[in-house]
Amino acid sequence: MKRTWLILAFAAVTGFAQSSAYVPPRTSDGLPDLEGIWQPRAGGAAYSILPHPGGFFLGAESKEGVVEGGALPYQPWAAAQVKELTQHMEFDPTGHCHYEGVPHAMYFSFQIVETPKYTAILHENMHAWRIVYMDGSPHPKDYSAWMGDSRGRWEGNTLVVDVANNNDKSVFDMAGHFHSDALHVVERFIPVDRDTIRYEATLDDPKVFTRPWKMGFNLKRAPKDYLFLESGCFEDERDQQHLVNGLATLPKDHYKQ
Amino acid sequence: MIHYRTLTAAFWLTSFIASAQAPYAAPRTRDGKPDLQGIWETRNAAAFDVAEIAEGHEIPYLPEALEKEQKGNRVDPMAHCAMPGVPRANYLPFPLQIIQRPGLVIILYEYLHNQRLISTTPREHLDGIDLWMGDSVAHWEGDTLVVDVADLGDKTWLDSARHTHSDALHVVERYTRTGLDTIRYEATLEDPKTYSKPWKIALTLHRNTQPGFELREQECTEGDDGRAIQPQYRPAPKGDPLEFIRTYPSKSEVSK
Numbered sequence: 001m002k003r004t005w006l007i008l009a010f011a012a013v014t015g016f017a018q019s020s021a022y023v024p025p026r027t028s029d030g031l032p033d034l035e036g037i038w039q040p041r042a043g044g045a046a047y048s049i050l051p052h053p054g055g056f057f058l059g060a061e062s063k064e065g066v067v068e069g070g071a072l073p074y075q076p077w078a079a080a081q082v083k084e085l086t087q088h089m090e091f092d093p094t095g096h097c098h099y100e101g102v103p104h105a106m107y108f109s110f111q112i113v114e115t116p117k118y119t120a121i122l123h124e125n126m127h128a129w130r131i132v133y134m135d136g137s138p139h140p141k142d143y144s145a146w147m148g149d150s151r152g153r154w155e156g157n158t159l160v161v162d163v164a165n166n167n168d169k170s171v172f173d174m175a176g177h178f179h180s181d182a183l184h185v186v187e188r189f190i191p192v193d194r195d196t197i198r199y200e201a202t203l204d205d206p207k208v209f210t211r212p213w214k215m216g217f218n219l220k221r222a223p224k225d226y227l228f229l230e231s232g233c234f235e236d237e238r239d240q241q242h243l244v245n246g247l248a249t250l251p252k253d254h255y256k257q
Numbered sequence: 258m259i260h261y262r263t264l265t266a267a268f269w270l271t272s273f274i275a276s277a278q279a280p281y282a283a284p285r286t287r288d289g290k291p292d293l294q295g296i297w298e299t300r301n302a303a304a305f306d307v308a309e310i311a312e313g314h315e316i317p318y319l320p321e322a323l324e325k326e327q328k329g330n331r332v333d334p335m336a337h338c339a340m341p342g343v344p345r346a347n348y349l350p351f352p353l354q355i356i357q358r359p360g361l362v363i364i365l366y367e368y369l370h371n372q373r374l375i376s377t378t379p380r381e382h383l384d385g386i387d388l389w390m391g392d393s394v395a396h397w398e399g400d401t402l403v404v405d406v407a408d409l410g411d412k413t414w415l416d417s418a419r420h421t422h423s424d425a426l427h428v429v430e431r432y433t434r435t436g437l438d439t440i441r442y443e444a445t446l447e448d449p450k451t452y453s454k455p456w457k458i459a460l461t462l463h464r465n466t467q468p469g470f471e472l473r474e475q476e477c478t479e480g481d482d483g484r485a486i487q488p489q490y491r492p493a494p495k496g497d498p499l500e501f502i503r504t505y506p507s508k509s510e511v512s513k
Contacts, residue, residue: 097338120356129370147474230389230390
């Protein structure tokens with residue numbers, strides 16, 4: 001009991017929870033039913049994962065951001081590089097129609113499909129998809145990808161996805177937050193109620209950060225009439241001039257260390 | 258002496274009758290539908306010339322459509338990393354994976370991470386929208402999955418041999434399990450602005466039976482290989498926002 005209260009208190013203070021008392025229904029295969037289309041409440045994380053004012057692109061202002069503690073533990077060289085990248089939004093790979101990578105892809109609507117062997121995550125944005133093998137198989141060797149390689153398991157009712165084999169080109173947002181190919185992400189999809197999943201990710205990248213860090217936000221079930229549509233993107237869309245210095249409006253102390 | 262061709266015809270006729278007499282009983286999914294799931298691939302050269310798998314190896318172009326095609330864009334949209342469209346996606350030399358859930362068939366294509374979410378609940382096609390991969394609505398006819406594809410627009414090609422279509426293209430696909438490791442795929446293409454009559458293509462989707470085979474990422478963007486987007490610390494352009502476009506480093510510069 002004491003422990004539960006401690007966890008609840010921790011969750012209340014940080015907004016981060018590792019488990020939930022809610023028991024979701026089962027699929028026909030007997031798996032916790034997290035299937036459906038989910039819409040993140042990520043507060044403009046695609047714009048910046050840190051607290052930020054409203055912006056030209058995604059509009060939403062966020063006083064909290066999605067990163068636990070509101071700051072990223074960059075190594076000094078990496079902090080300098082982020083400041084530089086902020087002024088070079090044109091190098092944002094998503095502006096060139098590349099995959100977002102994980103967790104960047106999770107700031108947009110996606111659909112979960114469950115089978116005993118694998119869980120499929122279909123991302124609406126960039127028509128990306130992931131097949132998360134649930135059979136205990138290891139990450140492949142000598143493989144590097146924009147979306148990395150996802151292997152999953154069930155911990156009670158929580159879907160845990162381990163993402164490795166990330167390349168060093170995908171980024172966390174449009175604000176220049178980046179990682180290396182050493183990035184390792186552990187995602188947790190914690191069912192909170194029928195229409196809510198808590199999404200939490202622990203991110204570790206010893207080449208860029210001084211310690212692992214966490215991000216989290218809620219996912220809400222999409223309305224029944226939500227139509228999952230094709231999101232095509234390829235270069236030569238002739239709007240890149242809008243990207244140049246697009247973040248120049250951010251306050252100078254935006255990146256607190 | 259029996260002509261070789263007659264023998265061949267007799268052989269095909271016999272095998273046709275045999276297959277007609279004993280259709281393959283496809284395994285079922287949990288909700289009782291024929292199980293099409295797995296990783297499949299084609300073994301033909303239709304990606305280069307769709308006529309190879311067309312009935313009679315001919316595409317019934319209207320003369321004016323043929324003329325338009327000769328004058329049209331000579332660069333394959335896929336060279337610009339555009340999505341391939343339907344049916345082209347199905348015979349690209351990359352595997353695809355079919356996933357089934359109640360009321361839903363999903364086709365994931367390895368190439369350019371294309372995905373089709375196909376509802377088996379009948380509905381009208383979307384109005385006033387063009388999609389690279391079209392709008393797919395499916396139903397089951399016996400053991401055959403029939404997928405009706407519209408809203409394909411006029412930007413995609415059918416192969417790299419510049420066989421094109423208009424925005425009136427309407428494709429009806431039929432997927433039938435014919436064996437443990439085979440799916441018969443047929444598609445009828447109807448486009449009254451381009452073809453004088455509907456025409457058919459057919460191919461076999463073969464299961465990839467390599468142990469542990471999984472789909473991998475096949476990304477494509479223009480100026481590809483990702484080098485063009487590596488940060489190059491050049492001073493940010495001042496004043497003229499278009500200067501960036503004009504001074505963007507060429508691929509050869511970036512790779513140095």
